[in-house]
Amino acid sequence: MEWNRRDFMVGPMVIAGTASVLGRTDSLLTKLLGDSGPLIQRTLGKTGLTMPVVSMGVMNADIPGILRRSYELGIRHFDTAAGYQGGRNEEMVGSVIKELGVRQEVIIATKQHMRNRPPNAAEAKRQFMDGVEASLRRLQMDHVEILYYHAVDSVEDARADGPLEALQTLKKQGKTRFIGLSTHKTSEILPEAIRQNIFDVFLVTLNYSMAHDTEMLNLLERAAKGGIGIVAMKTQAGGTAKPDAKNRKQLPPISQTALLKWALNHEFVTTAIPGFSTYQHLEQDFSVVRNLAYSAEEKAFLEDKNFFAQAEFCQQCGKCSQDCPLHVDVPSLMRSHMYAVQYRNAGLARDTIAGITGGRGLAECDGCESCKLSCRNSVQIGRKIAQLRTLARDHFVC
Amino acid sequence: MREFFRRKVRLAWIVLAMFVLASVEMSMEAQSADAIQKRLQSFASDPLPTGVTREEAASFYKPDTLYEYIDGGADVYLLYDFQRLLHQNFKTGQGELTVDIYDLGKPENAFGIYSAERSPRYKFVTVGVEGYRSEGTLNFVQDRYYVKLAASGAGAALDPFARMLSRRIGGTARAPALLAKLPVERRVAHSEQYVRKDPLGHAFLAPAYLIGYTWAAKQESKLVLSVASDSAGAKARLGQFAKHFQQSGECVAAAELGENGIRAKNSYEGRVIARTQGRYLIAIFNPPENGAEVLKRTAQGLQ
Numbered sequence: 001m002e003w004n005r006r007d008f009m010v011g012p013m014v015i016a017g018t019a020s021v022l023g024r025t026d027s028l029l030t031k032l033l034g035d036s037g038p039l040i041q042r043t044l045g046k047t048g049l050t051m052p053v054v055s056m057g058v059m060n061a062d063i064p065g066i067l068r069r070s071y072e073l074g075i076r077h078f079d080t081a082a083g084y085q086g087g088r089n090e091e092m093v094g095s096v097i098k099e100l101g102v103r104q105e106v107i108i109a110t111k112q113h114m115r116n117r118p119p120n121a122a123e124a125k126r127q128f129m130d131g132v133e134a135s136l137r138r139l140q141m142d143h144v145e146i147l148y149y150h151a152v153d154s155v156e157d158a159r160a161d162g163p164l165e166a167l168q169t170l171k172k173q174g175k176t177r178f179i180g181l182s183t184h185k186t187s188e189i190l191p192e193a194i195r196q197n198i199f200d201v202f203l204v205t206l207n208y209s210m211a212h213d214t215e216m217l218n219l220l221e222r223a224a225k226g227g228i229g230i231v232a233m234k235t236q237a238g239g240t241a242k243p244d245a246k247n248r249k250q251l252p253p254i255s256q257t258a259l260l261k262w263a264l265n266h267e268f269v270t271t272a273i274p275g276f277s278t279y280q281h282l283e284q285d286f287s288v289v290r291n292l293a294y295s296a297e298e299k300a301f302l303e304d305k306n307f308f309a310q311a312e313f314c315q316q317c318g319k320c321s322q323d324c325p326l327h328v329d330v331p332s333l334m335r336s337h338m339y340a341v342q343y344r345n346a347g348l349a350r351d352t353i354a355g356i357t358g359g360r361g362l363a364e365c366d367g368c369e370s371c372k373l374s375c376r377n378s379v380q381i382g383r384k385i386a387q388l389r390t391l392a393r394d395h396f397v398c
Numbered sequence: 399m400r401e402f403f404r405r406k407v408r409l410a411w412i413v414l415a416m417f418v419l420a421s422v423e424m425s426m427e428a429q430s431a432d433a434i435q436k437r438l439q440s441f442a443s444d445p446l447p448t449g450v451t452r453e454e455a456a457s458f459y460k461p462d463t464l465y466e467y468i469d470g471g472a473d474v475y476l477l478y479d480f481q482r483l484l485h486q487n488f489k490t491g492q493g494e495l496t497v498d499i500y501d502l503g504k505p506e507n508a509f510g511i512y513s514a515e516r517s518p519r520y521k522f523v524t525v526g527v528e529g530y531r532s533e534g535t536l537n538f539v540q541d542r543y544y545v546k547l548a549a550s551g552a553g554a555a556l557d558p559f560a561r562m563l564s565r566r567i568g569g570t571a572r573a574p575a576l577l578a579k580l581p582v583e584r585r586v587a588h589s590e591q592y593v594r595k596d597p598l599g600h601a602f603l604a605p606a607y608l609i610g611y612t613w614a615a616k617q618e619s620k621l622v623l624s625v626a627s628d629s630a631g632a633k634a635r636l637g638q639f640a641k642h643f644q645q646s647g648e649c650v651a652a653a654e655l656g657e658n659g660i661r662a663k664n665s666y667e668g669r670v671i672a673r674t675q676g677r678y679l680i681a682i683f684n685p686p687e688n689g690a691e692v693l694k695r696t697a698q699g700l701q
Contacts, residue, residue, distance in 0.1 A: 061596070063599045065666050086515030091517060127550075279642065
């Protein structure tokens with residue numbers, strides 16, 4: 001298939017010509033193509049790597065067309081990992097970058113996990129380095145720009161000599177230009193990671209549900225001021241579904257751009273890596289790359305206390321369980337509610353309840369006349385548990 | 399007043415009955431979950447292949463804990479209705495063998511996740527529906543299970559352990575039935591996929607089967623079989639497909655292709671032809687010169 005620039009330019013004119021055959025529709029793409037102004041670019045800490053504020057988390061998209069389209073639009077940073085789709089994700093990234101002939105223009109990040117607790121640091125280092133070599137083969141590259149120590153969620157792992165030595169060795173060998181750490185537990189892990197003084201980049205979860213966590217936000221800001229590049233992930237987590245199973249009103253598309261802009265409006269964030277897996281979501285997410293100012297609708301969405309009260313993002317902190325007279329596993333019940341309502345995954349919701357042990361589950365949560373628990377994140381615990389009972393009765397079937 | 403009281407009592411009995419039913423149901427589901435775990439455990443029980451010993455007890459992961467083992471990689475397993483994972487380490491001579499057995503609930507789901515991770519370039523082995531070896535690993539799919547074995551200094555143990563598991567799993571060793579109805583000639587071996595989310599970047603096409611073919615000269619062709627609930631659903635999907643190409647490139651009606659046929663193209667997906675056949679949407683990306691004929695034959699095979 002050969003496409004040249006003329007074909008691409010003629011395309012929109014052909015659309016007009018065929019409109020009478022198949023009908024004309026409004027197009028976000030048309031609007032996007034019509035937008036002018038430069039892409040907002042930021043520099044990743046002291047690395048010197050500059051990139052648009054919207055990048056691509058390739059994790060969910062094993063689709064060459066999406067990657068091609070992302071590059072076409074202007075995305076230059078692509079984030080993958082050895083563990084995604086058993087290595088197929090890296091293979092796909094490598095194939096498309098090679099096919100496009102743009103290796104020198106893109107910033108590739110991959111990640112290596114430490115699993116199975118090797119018996120000693122030397123073995124851990126060997127396994128880690130072997131894993132990275134395999135990644136480079138799959139990517140068809142002799143180096144990446146960023147290599148992350150993947151999903152470090154315990155201080156013990158953050159201090160593990162094997163992977164830390166492997167990262168530094170690989171950097172010296174030129175197999176990676178920079179090294180980073182990815183974590184879901186920012187407040188717990190970052191102080192240790194900063195103390196290590198070897199990392200150039202942190203990949204962290206950052207979304208609107210964390211707006212109240214000033215301690216974490218300050219930590220990230222300090223890290224950035226110290227020259228560490230900050231990449232944000234899961235910027236729209238939990239923001240896609242209806243907040244309430246009985247509420248038929250759909251969330252507006254601007255909820256996605258609003259949430260993404262919220263993360264990117266923190267100057268310490270260089271870029272976000274949303275995991276879009278459709279062309280529609282790609283264009284929606286990339287639409288913020290020239291202008292991070294909130295539209296009136298986006299502002300209204302973020303200020304909508306009703307929505308966020310309804311959405312009620314549980315932070316899984318567990319403080320409510322401590323206050324519960326029956327010591328119910330409230331975080332797990334809230335998670336089950338999230339799976340049922342936001343993920344629309346009844347099976348997952350059911351299994352979450354079934355997995356609660358020690359007589360602390362939904363069935364046991366019935367001894368109080370009404371739930372008196374309160375949550376600092378405004379989660380209406382009693383109401384959600386009542387909803388969960390209804391959902392369990394009506395929807396959690398085999 | 400009596401009638402009011404009677405209604406209230408009736409309502410109370412109904413609520414009580416529903417609560418009891420819900421409790422029984424949840425208890426049954428908990429037992430069902432227990433049965434899933436026990437069945438998984440039976441696969442890796444004694445006797446083990448010669449020279450293999452158990453290093454530790456098995457760990458089990460559920461949908462809400464799978465991320466603790468494979469982090470972001472868990473998302474795609476959840477898409478395929480992941481139920482349980484048995485994870486266990488074994489010793490053999492100087493080496494170690496890691497065994498992961500995923501229960502995906504249904505054979506097509508297991509095939510789906512297996513096919514998401516395999517590459518046509520791997521070295522394939524005859525175990526279950528299919529398996530492959532790659533860099534010290536041996537993965538295979540059989541019935542509702544996806545099995546992943548990884549050896550460190552214990553490569554010789556992979557085959558006997560895999561065959562032992564396959565015997566114990568039993569069940570179906572056939573690929574999803576729809577795949578047999580699609581063209582076989584010039585099919586890229588081991589390219590079949592069952593995709594439950596966003597096939598080729600289009601949410602409305604899910605679920606869909608994808609297969610690669612070497613019909614066209616320079617690049618691989620991709621056949622998409624999108625499975626809707628009924629013919630109206632298939633037609634609606636085709637409408638969305640056409641709209642996407644209208645907006646991003648070009649799309650014209652093509653009666654010669656058959657039921658609701660279209661021809662389309664854009665700069666990043668290339669050319670495509672598509673039509674419906676009952677509840678199916680059939681599309682071929684990068685079609686060959688005789689694409690119309692291939693499309694019609696494919697549709698006939700689905701009647």
